[in-house]
Amino acid sequence: MKKQFIFAMLIAGGLFTASCEKKAATEEATATEQNASEGSAPVAANDPATNPNVTSQEAVNPNAPKPVMTFKETEYDFGTIKQDKKVEHTFTFTNTGKSPLVIESASASCGCTVPEWPKEPVAPGKTGSIKVVFDPAGKSGQTSKQITITANTDPQVNYLTIKTNITGSVPTAGAEGPVRL
Structure with missing residues (x-):
């Protein structure tokens, strides 16, 4: 009985996760379509211009000299x-x-x-x-x-x-x- 319950919970969790991912992908596609219809470029989640939590590639240089x-x-x-x-x-x-x-x-x-x-x-x-x-x-x-x-x-x-x-x-x-x- 416990095994069946755990198995059922795992399946439910998997379906929930899949539906969330599908919903996020659908929302992103809708936003891209709206931007395209308005003539603007698509908004990227990792674009420093639109997301303040992301730095540009030029800002992070792992080979730059470090302070000592x-x-x-x-x-x-x-x-x-x-x-x-x-x-x-x-x-x-x-x-x-x-x-x-x-x-x-x-x-x-x-x-x-x-x-x-x-x-x-x-x-x-x-x-x-x-x-x-x-x-x-x-x-x-x-x-x-x-x-x-x-x-x-x-x-x-x-x-x-x-x-x-x-x-x-x-x-x-x-x-x-x-x-x-």
Whole structure:
């Protein structure tokens, strides 16, 4: 019984899909006929002039030179810091490519690390910076966080790393047993 029901559903789904495709083809043919009767050219779905979501062939050139993000440093060690104080570091980079560099996003491996990046394109030969703010609250010991930068570069993804040793007022168990707050 279940097999028959599933088989019936598959057939119904196939017929529905086929009717939708036929309807879309009929509507496109009707639009083409109307344009032809009016003396205008047919409207293409992938025409950049009529569809703003499609770029022209000239606009996308996979062989065009890409920007390159060259950092002064990709890793920074804050050393030993206190648990109650936010720290920040600015990573500087240069666009050593031949076209404008656009950073699409910068994200960190956790919410305690917040990167800020330039939203405007960085011209070839120019420099930019990514500021990273780290909040050590609630953490202790050796910590390493990674920042992932996605851009129109080659390679498309670049990584930055911050490291630190966090000390602070994290209660520890002593000779008398656990600490109660």
